[in-house]
Amino acid sequence: MSISKWLGATLGWSFGGPIGAILGFALGSLVDGFSNGGIKVNQGNFGAPTQSRTRSGDFEVSLLILAAVVIKADGSSDKRELDYVRAQFVGMYGKERANHAFKLFKSISQQNNIPVRDVCLQIKQMMDHPSRLQLLHFLFGIAKADGNVSTAEVNVIHTISNYLGIRSLDFESIKAMFYNSSDNAYKILEIDKSATTEEIKKAYRNMAKKYHPDKVIHLGPEHQKGAEEKFRQVQEAYDQLQKERGF
Incomplete structure (x- = not known):
């Protein structure tokens, strides 16, 4: 073709x-x-x-x-x-x-x-x-x-x-996925280091919805792969804070 x-x-x-x-x-x-x-x-x-x-x-x-x-x-x-x-x-x-x-x-x-x-x-x-x-x-x-x-x-x-x-917060969230620093997990979830456990959980739920692969389902499965990568990084950020905070 x-x-x-x-x-x-x-x-x-x-x-x-x-x-x-x-x-x-x-x-x-x-x-x-x-x-x-x-x-x-x-x-x-x-x-x-x-x-x-x-x-x-x-x-x-x-x-x-x-x-x-x-x-x-x-x-x-x-x-x-x-x-x-x-x-x-x-x-x-x-x-x-x-x-x-x-x-x-x-x-x-x-x-x-x-x-x-x-x-x-x-x-x-x-x-x-x-x-x-x-x-x-x-x-x-x-x-x-x-x-x-x-x-x-x-x-x-x-x-x-x-x-x-x-938005600036969205820009910083995605940017943080490509850097290695101690506060990246917070930036990915769009929260401050002073966030409480409940605020971290709420932020994770919000980000999981925002970056869910189904949000770009209309673009076809080929572009859902990239969305899955963002979704995975949100999950990893949350897992990291769970371990650090012990909740």
Whole structure:
């Protein structure tokens, strides 16, 4: 299946707005971008996207664009980060679809001056909150792939998070999943070290609901895997505090 036919079957609102424009230019640079009769994209004329449920392809294209921004945040594209992206795609989509996704990702990465704010505002308007949290988790995974989340990468992800309308507490919670420090368990559960046992239990219940994999079931099983990872880290944070506090 060509990239154009694959996208035509999985995209909804991403065909419009700034994301559609970026996608159009990316497809135009690929060999089969417009030659196989799959989809027709007008690169220079995109109206406002039409409200519709986020499909797997919408999430995927949004992820590809934001991943390209994060990878270039520190001024270079580390091979380990690229390998991480490819491995994640293979794990989520299988080899054939992953090859399409990675080819599109490289084409997007070659574009200069991606309008990050406009892209994020489109995502914020069209994508539900749990799916946006999943995007943020993936971006931190990319940044950590080379073994270190640089200040530049954190700053870019924080900017993206703000544009996506994600609360500071949610940002810090997901960020803490990629660091090792004594207070990470508290940050993941969005509480202070002074929290009582009952407050810890309540926070765990709230976070378990927020990060439950069923929250992104509409994106397909491939994206539930990432949600399961967040859910597991919430459970581990709670288990750690149970042992430390002895309850």
